[in-house]
Amino acid sequence: MTNTTNHELTLVLNGTGKTGRRVAERLTGRGVPVRVGSRSADIPFDWTDQTTWPAALDGVRAVYLAYAPDLAVPGAPEDVAAFCKAAVDAGVRRMVVLSGRGEKEAQDCEDIVRASGVEWTVVRAAWFFQNFNESDFAAYVSAGHLALPVGEVPEPFVDADDIADVAVAALTEDGHTGEIYELTGPRSLTFAEAMGEISELTGRQVAYSTMHPDEFAVALAEDGVPDEVIGLLTYLFTTLFDGRNATPSDGVRKALGREPRDFRDFIREAAATGAWTL
Known part of the structure; x- marks a missing residue:
């Protein structure tokens, strides 16, 4: 592939999040100038404050668009439409959007990006491996019991590192414009099976149980989770x-020419770094 943006500034939105942090690190490692888009950055970016957008977009030619908290929340399409207009007006030429696999609301936002006039690539991701060790659910896994309002439905969990690798390729190389990459791991697991593999490979028993959505919401509230996050998680x-x-896709192979990382490899690495220890 031909590298096209190594000397141009790239804005990485949600740049301290699971995928944004990894995208920013990889771009920096390639020598690509990066501006991290977050409320705490030197040049702040806040999705809820459009007055922060012009400075964050100044001089930017490529954007990794990761919307927080999720493209399924009310108001996301309006925010994405306004941002795309601001980005195009500022001279942005390329945009890679992180989307949710199977989310109609997210796909509505994809359509906005696709119609904006930029070179676009869509990255539709499955549930992240890292939701088990880098988010609120890590505490439940560490405590030995994860309960969610999901039964025996398999999910082809995906590594956030694979997502970042695809995003960086799309941001810095030719050949990805106009592509919709559905990113999953190589196999599907139920949540119970995922906890079983964590138990097997770490030697720590982690149980899984299904709970009613109302019970789930109450439990999150008791743990101090904000109402808007409870509503979003329950909806998702x-x-x-x-x-x-439920079915794995070939997006990682299509984008990178290699197989996606397996969940068992993630478990071994996460455990080695001290994940799931109280």
Whole structure:
């Protein structure tokens, strides 16, 4: 592939998040000038404050668009449309958007990016491996019991490192414009099977149980999770885990010419770094 953006500034939105942090690190390692888009950055970016957008977009030619907290939340399409206009007006030529596999709301936002006039690539991701060790669910896994409003529905969990590798390729190389990459791991697992593999490879028993969505919401509230996050998680779990996303896809292979990372390899590495220890 031909490298096209090594000397141009790239804005990485949600640049301290699971994928954004990895994208920024990889771009920096390639010598690509990066501006991290976050509220705490030297040049702040805040999705809820459009007055921060012009400075964040100044001099930018490529954008990794990761919307926080999720493209399924109310108001996301309006924010994405406004941002795309601001980006095009600022001279942005290329945009890679992180999307959710099987999410209608996310795909509506994809359509906005595709119609914006930029060179676009869509990265539709399955549930991240790293949700088990880098988010609120890590504490439950560490405590030995994860309970979610999801039954025996398999999910082809994907590594955030694979997502970042695909995003960086799309940001820095030719040949990815106009592509929609559905990114998954190589095999599907139920949540119970995933906890079983963590138990097997770490020697620490982690149980899984299914709970009613109302019980799930109450439990999160008792743990101090904000109402808007509870509503989002409940919606995602009760909507997306109906089997629509159960089959693995070939997006990583299509984008990078290699196989995606397996969940068992992730477990071994995460455990070696001290994940899931109280």
